[in-house]
Amino acid sequence: MTLRLSILDQSPIPAGGAPAEALIATLQLARSAECFGYHRFWVAEHHGAAGFAGTAPEIMVASLLENTRRLRIGSGGVLLPRYEPRKVAEVFGVLGALHPGRVDLGIGRAGGIARDFPRRFAEVIDLLGKPYQGYTPPTVWLLGAGSGSARLAGALGTSYAFAHFLSPQLSTAALDAFHGSSTLHVPTQSALAVRVVVADTEAKAQELTAGFLLWRSRKDLGHNEPFPSPATVRSHRWTAEEDARVGHSSRQLAAGTPHQVKAALIGLARAHQVDEIIVNTLTHDPIDRLRSYELLAEAFQLAPKA
Template sequence: MTVLSVLDQSPVSEGGTPADALQATLGLAAEADALGYHRYWVAEHHDSPSFAGTAPEILVAALLGRTRRLRVGSGGVLLPRYPAPKVAEVFRLLAGLHPGRVDLGLGRAGGPGHRFPEQVAQVLRLVAQPYEGYRPPEVWLLGAGTGSAELASYLGTRFAFAHFLRPELADPAMRTYRQGGATAAGDATGGAPGDATGGALAVRVIAADTEARARALAASFLLWRSRKDLGVDRPIGPPEDARRHRWTPAESERAAANSRALVAGTPEQVRAELLGLAAAHGVDEIVVNTVAHDPADRVASYRLLAEVFGLTAAGRPEPAGAVA
């Protein structure tokens, strides 16, 4: 069975504010919790008008307090920016407040990466310090290449590959991770029996009730992403703007490249592609990332996916420490 989770970058919409984007994240997490998604990750971005999520640990705390069943975590903390003990202390505290529900995803970006392996090892030691009733956060390394995959395998953490950034490297990265036998890390990384242990693939997805609507939303996303690649970082605009836009050759070239990392279509079409990616790369979890101008389109996309995959929160036991 393929597990579905969420990666939310808190995208800012043209005409909206970062505060609006953060409120949309809170609403989407509540929806994902009710729909039966497995986990909900929030990203860390800085100095970008496109994304509002600059402090994932703050958002994680807020989301844990507003959801009941979801695992909630960072996708991820940019570890080179921070002292490892501080990161460990923050997520130990979150895990103490919400046992069995906290993920700590760590990324190499954001600063000099030469100390990253040492920092990750330090975080692992500190979050594992036990006391009675404590359940450590589940530690993941996040990457878009083979380096973090190799480190995750060596250290025995879980690994999520950013297919939406470098789809061509997904296969070598996942093979590198599996070669070390780290997929059964279990208790050493906060894993629990029954959790997905075959690694995860983070995929950019847009689902809509018709192909035409999916194409319109995809065009809006591709225009925004192409401009961002070319140095024009701005909030994402509505599909109507993309329909009227006169694409430059450079924008069209970037859109063609970015479309290779985008799965868009009707729910049935998207399901078939996601299952194909999971099988091709040997993963049992897809972390879905959807960027759209209107938060309602994001919610609708996740709802449609939940329906076509048969997700349900009904009957799923609530973790210890769930908030009423």
């Protein structure tokens, strides 16, 4: 099967590092992702998170567009309940005008009142559909982790990306709901966002995975921290509560050698009837993150766009 690979980057902050360094690492990663042959590159929005530096995806999107040439760039995503729909539409309309055909507006529903979200989302779509000032509208994606968001995307005719790395147990039902709910004869896309860890050897992949699992387990237990170093992971004495979280977090991961992860991603794509996987890798060292994406690109024999 032909499978597109894309990247969702969350600008992870390593223990001992600074948010500014994490943002610069994201910029450098996007340049490399374009050379590796990835299809699109999205940046996330988080607030008050010690482990993530990306608080303003629209600023990062603008910078990434200026520093790449062919890669699709977008938000994964803008947390719409925090903003006025008109402002979101205008910001991404301007980005679309400056970089036609390269901008994605991914929208999430976290950060506000859930019941008001469908109206606000529909308003953004309506505003982007008006050809005011000659702006080229971006491609709109709804990001979700459940069937409700999937049905909304289908009903409004937008593309849909499911966060497998948050709720893998709900992924099949959600994407089935999206594929079966569209009543509009418009072209849409669906994608599965999967957390991956790829390394040259299984031992290295296990080492990197241990760092993620420790961070995730502690986060789930209320510890808001940057990503631990390998030395910290090796010396850490796991509590029973942390151990109990490992099984759940492990199900969110596809980890191993390039061959192993490639097989896992192809299996997920077939099972969910998607032709695009958006991969997300979290490591303490940006070099390990870059290498993970490089190995995966090589395994899939990606090639840069001409």
